[in-house]
Amino acid sequence: MASKFIYECSDCGLQIPAGDIIYLCPECSARQLPGQPPLGVLKVIYDYPVLSKLSFRELEENKFLHLLPVNELKSFPNLRVGQTPLYEINSLDGATHDFELYLKDDSQNPTFSFKDRASAVVSAFAKENGIDTIAAASTGNAGSSLAGICASQGQKAVIFVPASAPKAKLTQIMMYGALLVPVDGNYDKAFDLSIAASKRFGWYNRNTAYNPLTIEGKKTVSFEIYSQMKEHLPDFVFVPVGDGVIISGVYKGFEDLLLLGIIEKMPIIVAVQASGSSNLIDNIGKEEFRSTPSHTIADSISVDIPRNFNMAAAYLIKYHGQTITVTDDDILKASSILARNTGIFTEPAAAAAFAGFLDHKSRNLVPKASTNVVLLTGCGLKDLNSVQSLFELPQPVSPDMVSVEKFLTGKI
Numbered sequence: 001m002a003s004k005f006i007y008e009c010s011d012c013g014l015q016i017p018a019g020d021i022i023y024l025c026p027e028c029s030a031r032q033l034p035g036q037p038p039l040g041v042l043k044v045i046y047d048y049p050v051l052s053k054l055s056f057r058e059l060e061e062n063k064f065l066h067l068l069p070v071n072e073l074k075s076f077p078n079l080r081v082g083q084t085p086l087y088e089i090n091s092l093d094g095a096t097h098d099f100e101l102y103l104k105d106d107s108q109n110p111t112f113s114f115k116d117r118a119s120a121v122v123s124a125f126a127k128e129n130g131i132d133t134i135a136a137a138s139t140g141n142a143g144s145s146l147a148g149i150c151a152s153q154g155q156k157a158v159i160f161v162p163a164s165a166p167k168a169k170l171t172q173i174m175m176y177g178a179l180l181v182p183v184d185g186n187y188d189k190a191f192d193l194s195i196a197a198s199k200r201f202g203w204y205n206r207n208t209a210y211n212p213l214t215i216e217g218k219k220t221v222s223f224e225i226y227s228q229m230k231e232h233l234p235d236f237v238f239v240p241v242g243d244g245v246i247i248s249g250v251y252k253g254f255e256d257l258l259l260l261g262i263i264e265k266m267p268i269i270v271a272v273q274a275s276g277s278s279n280l281i282d283n284i285g286k287e288e289f290r291s292t293p294s295h296t297i298a299d300s301i302s303v304d305i306p307r308n309f310n311m312a313a314a315y316l317i318k319y320h321g322q323t324i325t326v327t328d329d330d331i332l333k334a335s336s337i338l339a340r341n342t343g344i345f346t347e348p349a350a351a352a353a354f355a356g357f358l359d360h361k362s363r364n365l366v367p368k369a370s371t372n373v374v375l376l377t378g379c380g381l382k383d384l385n386s387v388q389s390l391f392e393l394p395q396p397v398s399p400d401m402v403s404v405e406k407f408l409t410g411k412i
């Protein structure tokens, strides 16, 4: 069967037929310089003129399979990946607002992060291509996601992580039965090692901004937002950014809809980074990429060299995206505001997107009647340590009413 898609290099535009497994553009990746963001990340391109005959509803009825690099729905995991809730929030801290605020809660994925969208597509592709072992390097979520998705599909996962990853994420990887390779080094070291090991042992590799299919999974969030907003576009989408793959996925999803003539304009995508890890935002439009060592409590967006820098920067420039940085303090505050107002407890990277929204709001950058979507990418239980500074657990009371009354004094 002829493949329904081809690859196109996001740097030089070279088109490559889909056939053998391929990762980066061979020509651009050969020009790769050390210490610089990867060159030659590939984009998946479909036959848009043919697909534009289908309506959005027809595409959706088929679970967007026409726009995915997978042939059959039964190749996907038997878990509910994506299809996450979009909640409308009408007030914050008791104050109603004159705009619309929606939270896309991707902490509701099977392994509690957005990364399941990518893992599901990579795993389905592997299944259709007779591959039984998939490797990945990860700061935690991509690894725990791949481990969980592979567990559901009877596939083997080999996960390379910096040994310093949060314990909950490492625990998930072990519980899902994956082979965990903690690396005494940072994410970049784990990344390179996982690629070398994949070549050496013949594994399929899911690394982000290396395997072109991850973006195809990530883009599904845009289809869902459009569907959940009753085939309307939001004005703004706030996205937390580390390597820049999620934001590229968000753009790719809306861009597919543009190319199909389903929508006519691109929403304003707001890239939010931690101020201690803003290498993507800081380098947009610069002649030469310069990396500053990253320090932030938001481990999932703590990145020295954003792996998908070139594609994310090109999207932000082309579609007039906005950028914003938030401090760790902003992130912690936003996390607490979000949890106590909505009942959604996110990990710091996800809270960063909400902090970005709150920052826009405080600077009167959220227009009246505008529709705003904040992408919540991961669950708070994945990283309990980082929020410990927000409170102290109360001391236990003696089991009698006098002690309870004393305890409650000033609290009720």
Ligand SMILES: *Cc1c(COP(=O)(O)O)cnc(C)c1O
Binding pocket: 113, 114, 115, 141, 142, 240, 241, 242, 243, 244, 245, 246, 247, 300, 301, 347, 349, 350, 377, 378, 379
């Ligand atoms: C991976 C991740 C991000 C950032 O995605 P990038 O593609 O690296 O920009 C944000 N939030 C969470 C929870 C993540 O796991």
